[in-house]
Every structure is written in C-alpha cells, then in structure tokens.
Amino acid sequence: MKNIICIFVLFLAARAGAHAQSFQLKVCAEVACNSAPLANIDFPGIELSTDTVFPGITANCATYDGIPFGGPYAIAPVKTDDPLNGVNALDLTRISRHILGIHPLGSPYAMIAADVNKSNTITTFDIVESRKLIQGLIIAFPSSDSWRFIDADFVFPDPDNPFQSIIPSITTITNNTDTLIEVNYKAVKVGDVDCSAIANFSAGPDDRRLAALSLPDVALRSGEYVDLPLLLDDAGQWVALQFGLSYDPSLLEIVAVVPGDLLKEDALAIAQPRAGVLNVVWFDAIPGNTGSSERLLTLRIRALAPVQLSAAISLDVKSILPAIFTANEEAVRLQLHFASDQAAPGAGAGIQAPLPNPTAGGVSIPVRISDLETVSVEIVDISGKTLWVKQIALESGTHEIGVPAQAFPEAGLYLWRATAGEMHASGKIIRY
Numbered sequence: 001m002k003n004i005i006c007i008f009v010l011f012l013a014a015r016a017g018a019h020a021q022s023f024q025l026k027v028c029a030e031v032a033c034n035s036a037p038l039a040n041i042d043f044p045g046i047e048l049s050t051d052t053v054f055p056g057i058t059a060n061c062a063t064y065d066g067i068p069f070g071g072p073y074a075i076a077p078v079k080t081d082d083p084l085n086g087v088n089a090l091d092l093t094r095i096s097r098h099i100l101g102i103h104p105l106g107s108p109y110a111m112i113a114a115d116v117n118k119s120n121t122i123t124t125f126d127i128v129e130s131r132k133l134i135q136g137l138i139i140a141f142p143s144s145d146s147w148r149f150i151d152a153d154f155v156f157p158d159p160d161n162p163f164q165s166i167i168p169s170i171t172t173i174t175n176n177t178d179t180l181i182e183v184n185y186k187a188v189k190v191g192d193v194d195c196s197a198i199a200n201f202s203a204g205p206d207d208r209r210l211a212a213l214s215l216p217d218v219a220l221r222s223g224e225y226v227d228l229p230l231l232l233d234d235a236g237q238w239v240a241l242q243f244g245l246s247y248d249p250s251l252l253e254i255v256a257v258v259p260g261d262l263l264k265e266d267a268l269a270i271a272q273p274r275a276g277v278l279n280v281v282w283f284d285a286i287p288g289n290t291g292s293s294e295r296l297l298t299l300r301i302r303a304l305a306p307v308q309l310s311a312a313i314s315l316d317v318k319s320i321l322p323a324i325f326t327a328n329e330e331a332v333r334l335q336l337h338f339a340s341d342q343a344a345p346g347a348g349a350g351i352q353a354p355l356p357n358p359t360a361g362g363v364s365i366p367v368r369i370s371d372l373e374t375v376s377v378e379i380v381d382i383s384g385k386t387l388w389v390k391q392i393a394l395e396s397g398t399h400e401i402g403v404p405a406q407a408f409p410e411a412g413l414y415l416w417r418a419t420a421g422e423m424h425a426s427g428k429i430i431r432y
Contacts, residue, residue: 086197089240217338220303225366244316
C-alpha cells in the first residue's frame with residue numbers, strides 16, 4: 001500500500017514538473033481616455049526565440065497558452081486601421097489652445113495623442129498634419145500608427161510633460177518562472193484629443209443635435225458662372241467646423257471659394273483632394289458668432305452642362321463627418337438642404353464680383369450678357385492711377401474676364417470697374 005501511494009505522488013510531481021515548463025500569457029488593452037476595451041490589435045512583437053509569432057487580439061484581451069519558459073519575449077501592440085477615427089476639427093481647436101497656453105490639454109495621454117508626428121513636442125505641425133488627414137490630402141499620419149500603446153503600469157514622472165521620459169510601449173519577458181503573466185496597455189488614438197474615437201465595433205445611435213447648411217437650388221445653363229452663398233441657418237457661437245461637398249465633375253466645376261465673416265482665412269483650410277470633392281476645415285481658439293442664415297462661403301460655380309444644382313452636389317457623409325462644434329465643444333451634425341425660393345446671383349445678365357478676394361495673385365470677373373457687347377474692365381490704385389485695362393467684344397452668354405497678378409504690383413487695396421452695355425459694377429480688391 002505504501003508503494004502505491006509513493007508511485008501516485010511521484011506521478012503528480014512529474015505532471016506538475018511538465019506543466020511548469022511553460023506559462024500562460026494574458027494581454028489586454030483599453031482606451032486611455034475612457035477605459036473602453038479595444039479590439040483588433042496585432043502583436044507582431046510577441047515572438048519566441050525561434051521567431052514563432054502569436055496571433056493578434058480580436059477582442060480586447062488575448063490569452064496565449066503553452067509558452068515555454070526562457071525567452072526573451074517582446075510584446076509590442078500595433079493597430080493601424082482607420083487613422084481618421086476620432087480626428088476632427090475640434091481636436092485642432094484644443095491643440096491650438098494648448099500651444100497658445102489658453103487651455104492646456106491636461107492629461108498626459110491627450111498630449112501624446114496631440115503629438116501626431118512623434119516629435120515628443122506639440123506644435124503647429126501636428127495641427128497641419130491632422131488637418132490634412134481630415135481634408136483627405138493624406139490617408140494616414142506619416143510618422144505614426146493610428147494608435148499608440150503605453151504600459152498601463154507606467155507612471156509619468158511629470159504628467160505635465162509626458163515626453164520628458166521614454167514612454168514604454170514594448171514589454172519584454174525574460175527568464176520568467178511564473179505560470180501566468182498579465183500585461184495591460186493603455187491605448188491612445190493618435191490625433192484624438194477630445195476622446196471621440198470609436199473603440200468598439202459599433203458607434204451606437206447618433207443622438208446629436210442638427211444644424212442646417214443651405215444652397216439655392218438653381219437651374220444652371222451650360223457655360224454659366226454663378227456665385228452661390230452657402231448659408232448656416234443656425235445662429236450660435238462656434239469654434240470648429242468640418243464638412244465635405246461631393247459633386248459631379250462632369251456637370252459642374254467649383255472654380256473659387258470665398259469665406260464669410262466667421263471663417264477667417266488664416267484659420268480656414270479648403271482642399272479639393274480629387275475631382276468632385278471639396279473639403280472644408282476651420283477651427284479657432286476663440287469662438288466666433290454667427291446669426292441666423294449667415295453666409296459661410298461663396299461658391300463660384302461653372303456649369304459644364306444644363307443641370308439643377310440639387311442633382312449635382314451633395315454633402316459628403318462618408319469621407320468626412322459633417323459637423324460644427326459649439327463654444328462648449330458640443331458636436332452638432334450638419335445637414336444640407338436646397339432652398340428653391342432663393343434667386344441665384346448671376347443667373348440673369350450682370351457683372352459679378354471678382355474672386356478670389358482677397359487674392360495672392362489675379363482674379364476673375366464673370367460677366368453675363370444677353371447681346372453682343374463690348375466689355376471693359378479697369379483696375380486702379382487708391383490714388384486713381386489706372387494700372388490695367390481690358391476691352392473685349394463678347395457675344396451673348398456667360399464669360400469670365402481674367403485679371404492677371406501683374407495688375408496688382410504689390411500688397412494693398414485696389415479698385416475695379418467694369419461695364420458691359422448699360423451694366424456697370426465696381427468695388428474693391430485686396431492683394432496680400
């Protein structure tokens with residue numbers, strides 16, 4: 001009987017010794033700003049000394065069994081999908097306020113998110129890169145993955161300056177003898193300082209309030225130039241704005257965009273990353289006011305074929321989230337509607353204002369005439385000296401008179417005058 005007991009004990013010891021030759025590894029990740037579990041993470045850095053690679057995480061945690069003792073094993077999370085997730089114009093406002101010292105970001109994780117070029121500083125270059133991503137000029141940050149991962153046990157020596165020390169993103173396991181090791185990470189969405197990134201598989205219902213953009217729904221004739229006001233129907237105080245317009249490039253062309261009073265040019269970015277797309281991004285550290293039905297932009301459109309405007313242009317809801325942000329940093333979703341009772345500026349005979357204005361170069365002046373006319377355009381300086389004159393006989397229809405940059409020899413204020421038969425128009429042009 002004693003021999004039997006002795007054999008049983010030795011059997012258990014042998015089993016325990018065999019089991020102790022390997023360990024179990026559990027790796028988890030959650031979003032730093034809201035503790036949401038993060039899925040779809042790759043771990044190309046979890047490797048055996050024989051270069052065997054473990055699978056990545058499909059949920060927010062993954063468990064790896066039977067890892068032999070020894071190592072070393074390097075755990076390096078990677079997530080590169082959907083770089084635009086959570087990156088919006090409000091982030092640009094917040095980063096700008098941090099740089100100006102108006103309102104520091106506060107959290108070390110938010111500061112790491114703001115450092116989109118991984119320079120260990122937060123500068124206007126980070127704003128430029130984020131703005132280019134929102135506008136569709138780039139499809140990913142050149143110097144950073146979509147997400148950065150930080151050891152959850154790491155304590156920042158100086159939370160007000162997280163770049164003062166090396167930020168640990170790789171965990172190394174060497175000479176381990178524990179049968180279970182847990183490694184946890186805090187995940188930071190690069191570019192997202194307002195914690196709006198969607199970490200899970202579904203964003204859930206969208207219950208944000210709405211604001212309306214409006215354009216006049218005009219019937220355009222082939223070859224016609226029109227200046228159309230894009231209005232924001234809701235009054236308020238705003239700090240940021242982003243939206244995209246999608247249009248049929250075979251039916252119309254957007255040849256110029258002039259901002260209204262809210263969208264000051266030094267804080268405004270307009271891009272046409274490809275044919276048929278116009279993206280607008282604006283942000284400011286100081287809130288700006290608009291009244292009801294305020295003009296955000298003037299679009300100078302040239303019709304390439306007869307078309308109703310509403311059939312050729314729409315709000316792009318796939319590439320860029322159409323939203324405007326209040327002074328309280330509330331996101332207000334934008335919708336676009338067409339007002340049939342608005343007359344289209346330039347739809348009848350007339351001389352339209354030069355665009356762009358202000359300008360860094362030349363301008364163009366659309367003229368629509370109903371009969372053969374001699375059209376005259378004159379540029380003078382503020383002393384009344386004539387700097388440039390053009391006279392041309394034109395047939396009925398819409399024409400664009402180009403004024404070259406040489407007509408404005410230096411930065412300053414200029415006056416323009418144009419006549420076409422009985423029609424007269426004049427105004428100011430600012431050259432910067």
